[in-house]
Amino acid sequence: MDLGPLPRIITVILCVIGVGMCFWVGRVNFRKVDPDRKIHVGIATLSSMAFFKLLAFASLFAVPAGAMVFANYQTFEGVHAVESCERCHVMRPMATDMRDPESTTLAARHFRNGWIPKDQCYQCHSDYGLAGDIAAKMEGYRHLARYTTSTYEEPIKFKGRFHNDNCLKCHSGTPKFESVQSHQTVRARLEESSLSCLNCHGRAHPTRAARTPGSDDYDRLMGEDE
Numbered sequence: 001m002d003l004g005p006l007p008r009i010i011t012v013i014l015c016v017i018g019v020g021m022c023f024w025v026g027r028v029n030f031r032k033v034d035p036d037r038k039i040h041v042g043i044a045t046l047s048s049m050a051f052f053k054l055l056a057f058a059s060l061f062a063v064p065a066g067a068m069v070f071a072n073y074q075t076f077e078g079v080h081a082v083e084s085c086e087r088c089h090v091m092r093p094m095a096t097d098m099r100d101p102e103s104t105t106l107a108a109r110h111f112r113n114g115w116i117p118k119d120q121c122y123q124c125h126s127d128y129g130l131a132g133d134i135a136a137k138m139e140g141y142r143h144l145a146r147y148t149t150s151t152y153e154e155p156i157k158f159k160g161r162f163h164n165d166n167c168l169k170c171h172s173g174t175p176k177f178e179s180v181q182s183h184q185t186v187r188a189r190l191e192e193s194s195l196s197c198l199n200c201h202g203r204a205h206p207t208r209a210a211r212t213p214g215s216d217d218y219d220r221l222m223g224e225d226e
Contacts, residue, residue: 007074014067021059028052079140080119088147090156093211093221095121106204115170124166124204155211162204164193 030052037048046054078084086095098107098120107124110116116123127135146152168190171177178184182200189195198204210217 007070007077011067011070011074014063014070018059018063018067021055021063025052025056025059076137079137080122082119082121085121088143089222090147090152090154092223093155093218094205096221096223097206104202105206106198106202123170127163127165154213155208157208161193162196162198164190164195164197167197 030049033048033052035047035049039046039048039051041051082095082098085091094107097103097105098111100108101112103109107120110124111120183190186195190197206217206221209215211221212218
């Protein structure tokens, strides 16, 4: 569910409230607090000591926990976007090529025809279900760690195996897919990923040679071609 900027706004508000509450509690001299003084909080009535203890707990634990929840939501939802992937310049060639109306790669054809309306990278590179969602995010964090520590080489290489399930979760069962006889002939091999969809449908992204710095196509893929 896309909540837009709301989680970010709530996070900022909670952070401001938390800082304000911390300053308030920090200025309280608990030795001088009148234990007999009563403070009304909504329908509850608390002693002044209980009120400030509750305020301290809220400012140090409850409010930061709430801010963390909304910040994590914003982070986890934000990584779905293509813009999140292409912030790392080594991923930019894939995103640039995907948006290129002249490109014939599989990703570009899907984008051009609107077959995947949003979050195109994430839709194809995350397996179905909660486990796939978590695995995709963990892999993304691994990529981020490699990128920020500069422990990578261009052109980057996909490590692992791309399962056909990522294609079949959308295509399997559709009339267009089921009407192709060759799909039925090799269906078992497609479902077990012993035969890649790319064998017939072409490359998903530009070649490693094209993504190598200094290649004839590198500047275009990096969006630097005038």
